[in-house]
Amino acid sequence: MRLLFLYFILIIVSCQPMPPQPSPPISKVDSAMVKQIFDEVLVNGQAYDQLRDLCFNIGPRLSGSENMVKAVDWSKKVMEDLEFDRVFTQDVLAPHWVRGKKESASVRSKIAGNFDLSVLANGNSAATPKKGITASVVQLDSPKDLEAAGEAKLKGKIVYFSRPFNQTFIHTGRMYGDAGAGRFNGAASAEKYGVVGVVIRTLSSAPNNDDTPHTGNGAASAVPTLSMSVKSALALEKALEKDQNLTITMTINSRHFDEKTPTHNVIGELKGSEFPDQYIVVGGHLDSWDVGQGAHDDGTGCVQSIEVLRALKAIGYKPRYTIRAVLFANEENGLAGGERYAELAKENNEVHLAAIESDGGGFTPRGFGMTAGIDSLMKVRSWLPLFNKNTITYINNGGGGADIGPLGREFNTPTIGLVVDSQRYFDIHHTDEDTFDKVNKRELHLGAASMASLVYLLDKHGL
Amino acid sequence: MRLLFLYFILIIVSCQPMPPQPSPPISKVDSAMVKQIFDEVLVNGQAYDQLRDLCFNIGPRLSGSENMVKAVDWSKKVMEDLEFDRVFTQDVLAPHWVRGKKESASVRSKIAGNFDLSVLANGNSAATPKKGITASVVQLDSPKDLEAAGEAKLKGKIVYFSRPFNQTFIHTGRMYGDAGAGRFNGAASAEKYGVVGVVIRTLSSAPNNDDTPHTGNGAASAVPTLSMSVKSALALEKALEKDQNLTITMTINSRHFDEKTPTHNVIGELKGSEFPDQYIVVGGHLDSWDVGQGAHDDGTGCVQSIEVLRALKAIGYKPRYTIRAVLFANEENGLAGGERYAELAKENNEVHLAAIESDGGGFTPRGFGMTAGIDSLMKVRSWLPLFNKNTITYINNGGGGADIGPLGREFNTPTIGLVVDSQRYFDIHHTDEDTFDKVNKRELHLGAASMASLVYLLDKHGL
Numbered sequence: 001m002r003l004l005f006l007y008f009i010l011i012i013v014s015c016q017p018m019p020p021q022p023s024p025p026i027s028k029v030d031s032a033m034v035k036q037i038f039d040e041v042l043v044n045g046q047a048y049d050q051l052r053d054l055c056f057n058i059g060p061r062l063s064g065s066e067n068m069v070k071a072v073d074w075s076k077k078v079m080e081d082l083e084f085d086r087v088f089t090q091d092v093l094a095p096h097w098v099r100g101k102k103e104s105a106s107v108r109s110k111i112a113g114n115f116d117l118s119v120l121a122n123g124n125s126a127a128t129p130k131k132g133i134t135a136s137v138v139q140l141d142s143p144k145d146l147e148a149a150g151e152a153k154l155k156g157k158i159v160y161f162s163r164p165f166n167q168t169f170i171h172t173g174r175m176y177g178d179a180g181a182g183r184f185n186g187a188a189s190a191e192k193y194g195v196v197g198v199v200i201r202t203l204s205s206a207p208n209n210d211d212t213p214h215t216g217n218g219a220a221s222a223v224p225t226l227s228m229s230v231k232s233a234l235a236l237e238k239a240l241e242k243d244q245n246l247t248i249t250m251t252i253n254s255r256h257f258d259e260k261t262p263t264h265n266v267i268g269e270l271k272g273s274e275f276p277d278q279y280i281v282v283g284g285h286l287d288s289w290d291v292g293q294g295a296h297d298d299g300t301g302c303v304q305s306i307e308v309l310r311a312l313k314a315i316g317y318k319p320r321y322t323i324r325a326v327l328f329a330n331e332e333n334g335l336a337g338g339e340r341y342a343e344l345a346k347e348n349n350e351v352h353l354a355a356i357e358s359d360g361g362g363f364t365p366r367g368f369g370m371t372a373g374i375d376s377l378m379k380v381r382s383w384l385p386l387f388n389k390n391t392i393t394y395i396n397n398g399g400g401g402a403d404i405g406p407l408g409r410e411f412n413t414p415t416i417g418l419v420v421d422s423q424r425y426f427d428i429h430h431t432d433e434d435t436f437d438k439v440n441k442r443e444l445h446l447g448a449a450s451m452a453s454l455v456y457l458l459d460k461h462g463l
Numbered sequence: 464m465r466l467l468f469l470y471f472i473l474i475i476v477s478c479q480p481m482p483p484q485p486s487p488p489i490s491k492v493d494s495a496m497v498k499q500i501f502d503e504v505l506v507n508g509q510a511y512d513q514l515r516d517l518c519f520n521i522g523p524r525l526s527g528s529e530n531m532v533k534a535v536d537w538s539k540k541v542m543e544d545l546e547f548d549r550v551f552t553q554d555v556l557a558p559h560w561v562r563g564k565k566e567s568a569s570v571r572s573k574i575a576g577n578f579d580l581s582v583l584a585n586g587n588s589a590a591t592p593k594k595g596i597t598a599s600v601v602q603l604d605s606p607k608d609l610e611a612a613g614e615a616k617l618k619g620k621i622v623y624f625s626r627p628f629n630q631t632f633i634h635t636g637r638m639y640g641d642a643g644a645g646r647f648n649g650a651a652s653a654e655k656y657g658v659v660g661v662v663i664r665t666l667s668s669a670p671n672n673d674d675t676p677h678t679g680n681g682a683a684s685a686v687p688t689l690s691m692s693v694k695s696a697l698a699l700e701k702a703l704e705k706d707q708n709l710t711i712t713m714t715i716n717s718r719h720f721d722e723k724t725p726t727h728n729v730i731g732e733l734k735g736s737e738f739p740d741q742y743i744v745v746g747g748h749l750d751s752w753d754v755g756q757g758a759h760d761d762g763t764g765c766v767q768s769i770e771v772l773r774a775l776k777a778i779g780y781k782p783r784y785t786i787r788a789v790l791f792a793n794e795e796n797g798l799a800g801g802e803r804y805a806e807l808a809k810e811n812n813e814v815h816l817a818a819i820e821s822d823g824g825g826f827t828p829r830g831f832g833m834t835a836g837i838d839s840l841m842k843v844r845s846w847l848p849l850f851n852k853n854t855i856t857y858i859n860n861g862g863g864g865a866d867i868g869p870l871g872r873e874f875n876t877p878t879i880g881l882v883v884d885s886q887r888y889f890d891i892h893h894t895d896e897d898t899f900d901k902v903n904k905r906e907l908h909l910g911a912a913s914m915a916s917l918v919y920l921l922d923k924h925g926l
Contacts, residue, residue, distance in 0.1 A: 039631045048670065168502045170851040170909070207511065207904050364827075364884050366853055388633040390829055390885070393856045421827050421884060422853070423905045441670050442886045446633070 026383055030460070033317075034386045034453045040311045041449035047303035048441040050078060051362075054303070055293035055436035062290040063094035063330040064261035071286050072264045075302065075327050079268035082310050084325075086269040092340045093260035094330035097124055099290055100253035103226055104132075105199065109246035112239035117232040119199070120213040120291065120431075121252040122183055122225045123333050132251035133158070133197045133224065139240055142181045143189040155194035158248050161186050162201050162237060164230075165426070172205045172422040173360065176429075179203055187221035197250050198225040201233035205426035208234055214430040215289050217333045224252045263287070263329040265337045270309050272459075274320040280458055281324045281355035282308045282451055285331030285338075285403050292434035296425060300362025300444055302327045304418075307448040308455055319459045321353055328403035331359070335402055342406035352413040354458050356451055357401025361429075362444035363420040365391050368454065369399015372414030376463045380416075383457050392450050394419075414463055416454070418447055489846055493923070496780075497849045497916045503774045504912035510766035511904040513541060514825075517766070518756035518899035525753040526557035526793040527724035534749050535727045538765065538790050542731035545773050547788075549732040555803045556723035557793035560587055562753055563716035566689055567595075568662065572709035575702035580695040582662070583676040583754065583894075584715040585646055585688045586796050595714035596621070596660045596687065602703055605644045606652040618657035621711050624649050625664050625700060627693075628889070635668045635885040636823070639892075642666055650684035660713050661688040664696035668889035671697055677893040678752050680796045687715045726750070726792040728800045733772050735922075737783040743921050744787045744818035745771045745914055748794035748801075748866050755897035759888060763825025763902060765790045767881075767911040774915045782922045784816055791866035794822070798865055805869035815876040817921050819914055820864025824892075825907040826883040828854050831917065832862015835877030839926045843879075846920050855913050857882075877926055879917070881910055 041047075058074060061067040072089065079087045105117040135158045140149060142163045161182030165175040182200035190198050202214045211231040218225060228236065239246055266286060272278065284301020288294020305325040312323065329337030345352065354372075370377055381395045400408055400415030408415040420443075428434045504510075521537060524530035535552065542550045568580040598621045603612060605626045624645030628638040645663035653661050665677045674694040681688055691699065702709055729749060735741065747764020751757020768788040775786065792800030808815065817835075833840055844858045863871060863878030871878040883906075891897045 038633070042630045167505045167905070170501070170853050172905075205905065364886055389857050390633050394852050423827055423909070424903055427903070440887050440890070442630070442635075442668065446886070 026386060030457065031386055033456055036315050037311055037452045037456060038449040040315050041307060041445045041452060042442065044314065045307055045445040045448060046310060047307040047444055047448050048439070050303040050306065051295065051299050051439060051444070052436055054299050055295050059293050060290050061286065061288050061294055063263050063287050063333060064096040064098065065290065068263055068287055072266055075266045075286060079306060079325065082306070084268040084309055084313070085271040087267070089264040089266050090340060090344055092263045092265055092329040092337050094263045094336040095334040096257035096259065096261040097333055098255050100255055103252045105226060105228065105248055105250040107236060107239055107246055107248055109239055109243040111243035112246055115235065117236065118211050118213050118229040119226045119232065120215040121254055122227055123215050123217040123289065124220060124256070125187065125218065125225045125252055125254050126222050126256070127254045128197070128224045128250060128252045132249045134247050134249040135196050136245055136247050137240065139237070143186050144181070146189055146193055151193045154190070156196055158197040158199060158250065159186070159190050159195050160199050160236065162233065164201060165205050172426045175205060176203055176426055183216055183218050183227060185219045187223040187225035188219035191221050191223050195223055198223055199248060199250065200225070200227050202227040202229055203426065204230050206230060210427070212431045212433055215291060216430045224250065226250060226252060265329050265341055266327040268306065268309055268325045270313060270319055270323040272319050272322040276322050278321050278351045278353055279324050280321050280353050280455055281326050281404065281407070282455055283326035283328055283355070283403060284358050286327040287330050287332055289332055289430045291430065291432045293436055295434050295436050295439050296361035297429055297434055298331065298359045300439060300447070301358035304358050304362065304444065304448040304451055308452040311448070311452045312456065317456065321459050323455055323459065331403050338403035338406045342410045345407065346410060352407055352411060354414045354416060354463055355404035355407050356416045356418065356454060357404045358418040358447060358451060359401050359403070360418065360420050360422060361425040362439050362447055363422070363424060364443045365418060365420050365447045365450040367392055367394035367396060367419040369396035369417045369419050370414060371398055371400045371408055372463070376414050379461070379463060386453065387450065391446055418451055420447060489849060493920065494849055496919055499778050500774055500915045500919060501912040503778050504770060504908045504915060505905065507777065508770055508908040508911060509773060510770040510911050511902070511907055513766040513769065514758065514762050514902060514907065515899055517762050518758050522756050523753050524749065524751050524757055526726050526750050526796060527559040527561065528753065531726055531750055535729055538729045538749060542769060542788065545769070547731040547772055547776070548734040550730070552727040552729050553803060553807055555726045555728055555792040555800050557726045557799040558797040559720035559722065559724040560796055561718050563718055566715045568689060568691065568711055568713040570699060570702055570709055570711055572702055572706040574706035575709055578698065580699065581674050581676050581692040582689045582695065583678040584717055585690055586678055586680040586752065587683060587719070588650065588681065588688045588715055588717055589685050590717045591660070591687045591713060591715045595712045597710050597712040598659050599708055599710050600703065602700070606649050607644070609652055609656055614656045617653070619659055621660040621662060621713065622649070622653050622658050623662050623699065625696065627664060628668050635889045638668060639666055639889055646679055646681050646690060648682045650686040650688035651682035654684050654686050658686055661686055662711065662713065663688070663690050665690040665692055666889065667693050669693060673890070675894045675896055678754060679893045687713065689713060689715060728792050728804055729790040731769065731772055731788045733776060733782055733786045735782050735785040739785050741784050741814045741816055742787050743784050743816050743918055744789050744867065744870070745918055746789035746791055746818070746866055747821050749790040750793050750795055752795055752893045754893065754895045756899055758897050758899050758902050759824035760892055760897055761794065761822045763907055763910070764821035767821050767825065767907065767914055770911040771915040771918055774911070775919065780919065784922050786918055786922065794866050801866035801869045805873045808870065809873060815870055815874060816926055817877045817879060818867035818870050819879045819881065819917060820867045821881040821910060821914060822864050822866070823881065823883050823885065824888040825902050825910055826885070826887060827906045828881055828883050828910045828913040830855055830857035830859060830882040832859035832880045832882050833877065834861055834863045834871055835926070839877050842924070842926060849916065850913065854909055881914055883910060
């Protein structure tokens, strides 16, 4: 009985992160290590070349696509070639949606004229009949206005959600959140009012003459939904001012498969010397939307995560904890990779000291956002002086990443997101324009070096 | 006599900046004003549209070119149309150099093969004879190595200065300074050793496969000098490893005019209510190199400076000091505009509270660099909490701008430079790639809003 009790105690202890240990304050050694890490990444970093390879030789890689299968093999091989201590995959079952033949939408108006809209179906959208849906249009700011409009006004109509990005916000992520409801749940919310189609002003921070539509996921609905470029949205609004009876014809040829599609998280490890069964995760997501090359979203986070391990290994650093680069599956349309990672961590009694994610693009780093207890937050903030003032200048209270969210939710694992300069991200996010040429080598590598430095500090000083 | 004395006293007082006055610490009013300024620029800013116009309808504008004449007229009209209180020009006489027919350089080697180099003559370079100069090559790191090499080894040769950018520096401006001697004074230094030509690895932060040569000024010399792309430089080095006797043939068709060329500083003013004869300057330089469109260097600084006045006027702010947007002539190959501005300030007994320059590209702002007394520096630092952490996060001790340098030198005027994210600037600086499409609207406008906020704070609180 006592033995059994001891056994339980051992399980409990092994499932908890190490309690905060007395660790020396940051020192000249830390300063020299951070400098060595930055030098290694800036001079010998391979993330940029890996990203070129991923973008041009594989390209976009939505869950269920051949490209995603290739990307899993590719990233596994990259990490094996770098001779990480262990490279393996985790089986994941992900939602399966395909766009099919290119979508279209056009306006017909005897008063305002006929013209095509530059559009992309939103991810997860239902298909239209082959001949499309034609209906007149009700313009609303966002789904919150559906109820006031009411079924009588909305039934049989296409709803246009027009909410623009609020340009007064400094961080564009805030704009995205503020304007996003039309895409996130516009179709799902509109369904009960008898709406037959939803079109939205695309979620873009680009200037008004930008003609690039953005895709991205929304809640499941029988109502087909698409995004139109800012330029098209403004043209539609102008036309609606002249003719409230104009019609839109929209065609979407998507298919949603009931059966989930097998995919994989890809994981590389540097084994810890003191706490080999406790983990520090650094990750991004390997899947992308089916347009562009998935460069900034989130090829950059993947190659940065691999670079963290490569650089630490290259400078001969022997971690105390096991450091994992996790390339998550299916962030874009399901989050099945992140959920599965947390599920397996539970099954395997894995303990995580912290998890870091890069999923805001490979731009110049500006800070970290951290969701953790106040003591951990203050500890990480005490490391700020180690970073150059043109890289990491703050540690936000709050932040993390979609893929590491389940770890935080299930285990209270501290989660940390790399915050980068956000101005260019939502110009190209989820578009044909998210391509390798938009990535600057040094910006990408500064992000990787910032993450590697944080991993080093977490590994040395604990949390 | 007493009246005359009083007159002298008045002159002396009027020539000195106001002594530091007791001013209230930053307040909610300041915070609201900074927010209002940022909102105005981010929502209604015209800098981006003005820059498009300047880049596409005028383009590159070296001193002495027709385009520079057009740019003077254009910027005067822009500020007149904005109904600034006063718009005027200052006559400037600038050095006059033209590139002429496109330069060329090629390698000949029986062992390593023959190939062309991707080159641009450095500004101010002497011409070669029409048939070019052909000579074998001595590779040196930088001009400091000339003396050790000695005349015997160098006479009749082309010297190749190979110093690369040191990628371990975080701010790319530091790389530029560190690697720049080959261009800044390579030809002038090499002349006395009987060197017949100087070629350098171009001053670029871009990856090794980048094939874009950068131009830029160097000290006067009879020795022709050009820059070759990073890709060409590495190809040359590889060839030199195989064949130390290879030759380079270089042709430069430039012309330097003895007579200076007339050009203009263009100035717009918002008149001060309390100190109309004391000035706060915000500026950039209107001239550019003769390649690309002069977008980031320094079209952005010009349109940002105009935007500062536009935004302050638009929100109805009545400045105490006279606020000047100064678009300086001839920064690139002479600095005659900045020198002339200071000269006229002296002639006219003008007093300047401070001068701000934007000449590091229109990228996201990160800080200001300030050359001033410690009290002024600490005062400006006390305003940091007014800025969003994703814009201005530091006030460097040291900094300013080339064009406002003479003001600082002659009057001890505090000079302040906008420091922006530097990672992309030296990829395109002084090249065919410095074009409008490299500028992000919000990044540009965040810089303008940061400058306008600083102008407001200087105007309100003094220095």
